[in-house]
Amino acid sequence: MMRPRSPLRYRRLGAIAGLFTVLSSPAAEKPNILFILTDDVGYGDLSCYGATRVKTPALDRLASQGCRFTDAHSTASTCTPTRYALLTGQYAWRHQPGSRILPGDAPLGIPTNTVTLPKLLKQAGYTTGIVGKWHLGLGDRPETDYNLDLKPGPLEVGFDSAFLIPATGDRVPCVYVENHRVLGLDPADPITLDYSVKRGEPESFVCDIPRIGGMTGGTAALWNDAEMADTLARRAVRFLEQHQAGPFFLYFSTHGIHVPRVPHPRFKGTSQSGVRGDQIQELDDTVSQVLAALDRLKLTAHTLVIFTSDNGGVLDTNGPDEVNSGTPATANGHLPNGPLRGTKGTVLEGGHRVPFIARWPGRIRPGTTNDTLLGLVDMPATLAALTGVPLPADAAPDSFNALSVLLNEPGAGPVRDHLVFHNGGTNGPFGLRMGQWKLIAPAGALRANRRKAAVPARQLYNLALDLGETNNLATNQPEKLEEMLTLLRRARENVRTRPSAISDRAGGLK
Numbered sequence: 001m002m003r004p005r006s007p008l009r010y011r012r013l014g015a016i017a018g019l020f021t022v023l024s025s026p027a028a029e030k031p032n033i034l035f036i037l038t039d040d041v042g043y044g045d046l047s048c049y050g051a052t053r054v055k056t057p058a059l060d061r062l063a064s065q066g067c068r069f070t071d072a073h074s075t076a077s078t079c080t081p082t083r084y085a086l087l088t089g090q091y092a093w094r095h096q097p098g099s100r101i102l103p104g105d106a107p108l109g110i111p112t113n114t115v116t117l118p119k120l121l122k123q124a125g126y127t128t129g130i131v132g133k134w135h136l137g138l139g140d141r142p143e144t145d146y147n148l149d150l151k152p153g154p155l156e157v158g159f160d161s162a163f164l165i166p167a168t169g170d171r172v173p174c175v176y177v178e179n180h181r182v183l184g185l186d187p188a189d190p191i192t193l194d195y196s197v198k199r200g201e202p203e204s205f206v207c208d209i210p211r212i213g214g215m216t217g218g219t220a221a222l223w224n225d226a227e228m229a230d231t232l233a234r235r236a237v238r239f240l241e242q243h244q245a246g247p248f249f250l251y252f253s254t255h256g257i258h259v260p261r262v263p264h265p266r267f268k269g270t271s272q273s274g275v276r277g278d279q280i281q282e283l284d285d286t287v288s289q290v291l292a293a294l295d296r297l298k299l300t301a302h303t304l305v306i307f308t309s310d311n312g313g314v315l316d317t318n319g320p321d322e323v324n325s326g327t328p329a330t331a332n333g334h335l336p337n338g339p340l341r342g343t344k345g346t347v348l349e350g351g352h353r354v355p356f357i358a359r360w361p362g363r364i365r366p367g368t369t370n371d372t373l374l375g376l377v378d379m380p381a382t383l384a385a386l387t388g389v390p391l392p393a394d395a396a397p398d399s400f401n402a403l404s405v406l407l408n409e410p411g412a413g414p415v416r417d418h419l420v421f422h423n424g425g426t427n428g429p430f431g432l433r434m435g436q437w438k439l440i441a442p443a444g445a446l447r448a449n450r451r452k453a454a455v456p457a458r459q460l461y462n463l464a465l466d467l468g469e470t471n472n473l474a475t476n477q478p479e480k481l482e483e484m485l486t487l488l489r490r491a492r493e494n495v496r497t498r499p500s501a502i503s504d505r506a507g508g509l510k
């Protein structure tokens with residue numbers, strides 16, 4: 001006769017089972033996290049999303065090794081608001097400094113007491129770093145003095161190290177910032193900025209390229225536009241090498257493919273879509289360099305890689321080759337946003353639906369796609385859940401825990417019942433998704449393709465039948481219109497849309 005197992009033995013077995021559960025959970029694994037945020041890359045700009053005039057083999061390979069998301073959104077259709085929402089888990093329109101595109105001399109737009117994504121990951125034992133575009137302000141002066149220590153900045157909101165483009169390539173100052181100082185600045189040649197200078201005026205030219213604002217001084221610290229992609233890639237690789245023991249979180253924020261488009265000579269003329277297409281292919285090479293470093297350091301199997309964009313694509317011009325930089329003619333049939341209507345700067349789908357690829361060998365099934373609604377604003381709650389960090393009730397108020405979606409777990413359903421989009425500022429225009437339905441409620445005239453256009457005050461689309469947003473159903477569906485307007489009104493009036501900490505799941509506004 002088999003002897004009955006003692007309660008102690010049961011407890012031991014239970015402890016072993018519990019330990020196995022903990023060790024097999026995402027939080028226990030604590031993968032390295034490489035988050036690549038590109039600039040102005042649209043839903044149709046990669047060949048794995050349907051592009052044929054440009055080639056993106058590194059990103060195609062990344063998608064084949066992981067999951068390609070088809071309903072991911074930046075939540076804002078311009079850069080600063082998206083970056084604010086990504087790092088704070090709060091819709092940018094709730095916070096004036098982060099809600100609009102900032103000039104290059106703006107003070108820090110994130111309060112230093114904010115619970116941020118890098119702060120959450122530091123609690124989980126991560127070394128955190130940013131390489132690339134910042135565009136969230138530096139310092140605490142009304143106008144940043146780049147000759148002094150530039151703090152508060154990224155280090156004061158959770159990053160251990162920073163190598164920055166302060167704003168954008170087409171805004172002064174045209175210098176790199178490392179941690180708190182301009183890299184290579186000669187004190188005898190101080191930097192002076194003048195944001196009353198308009199792009200195209202003689203005073204706006206820096207390194208023979210027209211910028212937004214004027215700049216004098218800082219000659220020894222000026223960047224080389226054609227070498228920018230390689231410079232940022234090298235810095236990203238250096239971070240990986242220095243912190244390969246892990247776990248690490250690298251926020252790699254490329255400048256490509258934002259204007260001014262000045263690809264390195266080895267990429268000029270390589271695409272079938274002008275300078276903009278050339279720079280897409282340069283961006284792919286940048287990603288390739290960083291992924292190759294993961295392979296060389298034997299970190300690939302232990303690293304979650306996420307690739308996405310801060311907003312939709314746009315055909316615009318600025319740089320030494322303005323004629324060919326980004327026009328419909330030079331695009332040569334290439335559609336930056338694929339089948340979507342609208343561009344960067346609009347709340348149409350082309351403004352905020354973005355490519356999103358996630359790879360984690362052994363955890364995310366390779367060669368898969370996911371059509372679940374996902375927002376970049378969800379990253380703080382999601383990565384906190386991934387690493388086992390409790391999310392304070394008052395933190396990341398609009399960030400949903402979408403870990404099951406990110407990992408593309410079989411049978412995982414939507415975790416969001418809605419998602420809000422906006423362009424810039426605190427008053428809209430706004431967009432709202434609820435299931436297959438999309439509401440547009442502009443504050444004024446909606447900018448379509450960066451031109452003022454007279455449009456109905458309210459628009460309603462069924463994206464399941466009309467992804468291109470061509471058939472406005474606002475008049476035909478008054479009840480659905482009113483339901484969504486009410487939901488948008490509640491989202492704007494309430495201080496949060498994230499579900500309570502008790503459930504931390506779908507539900508949102510009640």
